[in-house]
Amino acid sequence: MSNFREKFIQDFITDNRWHFIVDGLLVTLRVTAMALVIGVVIGMVVGIIRCAHDQQTKNERRGLRGFVINLLNLVCKIYVTIIRGTPSLVQLLIMYFIILVSAKSKVMVATLTFGINSGAYVAEIFRGGIMAVDKGQMEAGRSLGLNYVQTMYRIVLPQAFKATLPALINELITLLKETSICGYIGLNELTRGGDIIRGTTFDAFLPLFGVAIIYLALVLIISSLASIMERRLRASDIR
Amino acid sequence: MKKMIVMLLTASMLMALAGCGSSAPAAAPAPAAEEKKEEAAAPAAEAKEADDDEDDDADFTTVTDGVLTMATNAYFPPYEYYEGGNIVGIDADIAAAIAEKLGLELHIEDMEFDSIITAVQAGKADMGLAGMTVTEERKQNVNFSESYATGVQVVIVTEDSDIQSIDDLADKQIGVQLATTGDIYCTDDFGEDHVEQFNKGNDAVMALKTGKVDAVVIDNEPAKSYVAATDGLKILDTEYVVEEYAAAINKDNTALLDAIDDALEDLKEDGTLDAIISKYISTEK
Numbered sequence: 001m002s003n004f005r006e007k008f009i010q011d012f013i014t015d016n017r018w019h020f021i022v023d024g025l026l027v028t029l030r031v032t033a034m035a036l037v038i039g040v041v042i043g044m045v046v047g048i049i050r051c052a053h054d055q056q057t058k059n060e061r062r063g064l065r066g067f068v069i070n071l072l073n074l075v076c077k078i079y080v081t082i083i084r085g086t087p088s089l090v091q092l093l094i095m096y097f098i099i100l101v102s103a104k105s106k107v108m109v110a111t112l113t114f115g116i117n118s119g120a121y122v123a124e125i126f127r128g129g130i131m132a133v134d135k136g137q138m139e140a141g142r143s144l145g146l147n148y149v150q151t152m153y154r155i156v157l158p159q160a161f162k163a164t165l166p167a168l169i170n171e172l173i174t175l176l177k178e179t180s181i182c183g184y185i186g187l188n189e190l191t192r193g194g195d196i197i198r199g200t201t202f203d204a205f206l207p208l209f210g211v212a213i214i215y216l217a218l219v220l221i222i223s224s225l226a227s228i229m230e231r232r233l234r235a236s237d238i239r
Numbered sequence: 240m241k242k243m244i245v246m247l248l249t250a251s252m253l254m255a256l257a258g259c260g261s262s263a264p265a266a267a268p269a270p271a272a273e274e275k276k277e278e279a280a281a282p283a284a285e286a287k288e289a290d291d292d293e294d295d296d297a298d299f300t301t302v303t304d305g306v307l308t309m310a311t312n313a314y315f316p317p318y319e320y321y322e323g324g325n326i327v328g329i330d331a332d333i334a335a336a337i338a339e340k341l342g343l344e345l346h347i348e349d350m351e352f353d354s355i356i357t358a359v360q361a362g363k364a365d366m367g368l369a370g371m372t373v374t375e376e377r378k379q380n381v382n383f384s385e386s387y388a389t390g391v392q393v394v395i396v397t398e399d400s401d402i403q404s405i406d407d408l409a410d411k412q413i414g415v416q417l418a419t420t421g422d423i424y425c426t427d428d429f430g431e432d433h434v435e436q437f438n439k440g441n442d443a444v445m446a447l448k449t450g451k452v453d454a455v456v457i458d459n460e461p462a463k464s465y466v467a468a469t470d471g472l473k474i475l476d477t478e479y480v481v482e483e484y485a486a487a488i489n490k491d492n493t494a495l496l497d498a499i500d501d502a503l504e505d506l507k508e509d510g511t512l513d514a515i516i517s518k519y520i521s522t523e524k
Binding site: 015016019020023096097098101102104183184185186188195196198199200201202204 | 303313314320321322323324348349350351354357358361362363439441444445465468469
């Protein structure tokens with residue numbers, strides 16, 4: 001036990017080494033939060049475009065509007081294919097070393113990469129959610145005089161959002177843990193914070209388990225917040 | 240829907256914030272005064288050389304104005320390692336001395352060792368300084384400065400190991416740091432199947448300690464630090480390969496290469512280089 005105490009002091013107290021963990025945690029949270037927002041925005045736009053395409057009637061496909069939607073759909077499909085088809089570590093390295101060569105802020109590079117990455121997954125989640133809303137809902141909205149955008153925002157998306165929430169939370173958790181690869185571009189996030197300590201003290205146990213426990217705690221917080229949110233959304237089910 | 244608008248606004252705000260992250264270029268240094276001082280102090284014979292230096296200084300460009308960005312892998316004591324939140328060590332001190340000579344501010348970027356040359360090539364960093372040995376393959380991708388130190392590749396084994404010499408390494412599993420010269424030599428000499436590459440030197444040492452590999456081939460100085468910090472390990476007396484360390488600089492930036500070479504030359508002459516090295520490496524051996 002005294003050995004544990006010694007190791008703990010050596011790993012976290014000496015030279016203020018806990019700073020690596022705290023600073024890393026803040027970077028991890030920043031990257032995750034900003035990437036989530038970018039991902040949800042991209043995902044929503046792409047998801048809606050893909051649905052608008054899939055739900056067209058035969059007649060609608062022919063006109064100019066149909067052409068534009070087809071084109072947008074193609075672009076979105078390519079985006080989703082490329083992002084889902086390549087590992088996020090490779091995407092991160094490509095962004096850092098090739099596309100955003102002149103970018104000075106690693107946090108920004110990481111945020112953009114993970115935002116774009118998670119956008120592709122969120123898009124598919126939203127698409128599934130929107131497609132799951134009964135076609136009758138859209139028809140009812142349109143026949144009541146709402147236009148497409150109004151029906152989408154007021155009727156279809158709220159229902160879709162409720163259905164997709166568990167999958168979205170899943171994506172958020174994945175995103176949080178995925179940021180641990182940022183060490184490859186030298187961004188000092190949580191995992192790398194532990195790594196730096198490991199590199200200095202040559203002790204693997206405490207830095208690794210410490211980092212693991214922090215991730216676990218974060219995920220627990222996220223999932224409990226999610227269940228509160230789900231309960232609130234379910235309130236409208238009881239009529 | 241109000242919520243959507245709020246969400247979009249938050250998104251754009253955050254993106255704007257992210258944009259702010261890329262800080263404005265640091266104020267350019269005012270080297271004029273400093274150089275004048277240097278010139279005045281220098282003997283008449285060297286005055287001309289000082290002038291030449293000044294011309295060089297005016298030519299080279301750095302990734303960020305007024306800042307010398309150094310790429311390294313800070314798990315390589317005593318050349319570079321973390322002390323508190325700062326990266327210190329021989330390379331860090333030498334870089335600081337070079338930066339001072341060039342009138343630049345030093346900024347150190349810590350990254351994976353195999354990313355350093357890419358970073359220098361891609362213009363992410365001005366120079367790679369990481370106890371890096373000059374090799375032919377590396378020369379094809381970057382320019383190297385004059386050598387500033389000599390490195391020796393040594394073999395670390397457990398104290399009870401039956402490995403006595405380099406020849407005993409055949410048929411054994413050897414741990415190395417990815418893309419280091421130890422990796423290159425061992426892969427050449429013993430074959431890929433016998434070499435396990437780790438991202439960091441100390442990961443290889445940990446693997447040795449837990450019996451995952453039979454030996455670790457790594458540079459002498461970090462090897463000493465690892466062995467000192469870990470029980471039950473020793474360094475074989477035989478030297479595996481002797482090699483020269485140098486700084487890696489982008490191929491297109493020959494002006495910076497010249498400037499760094501000049502600065503290194505000066506540091507060698509005035510004894511700063513030796514002072515830095517002996518500060519970190521005890522001469523007991």
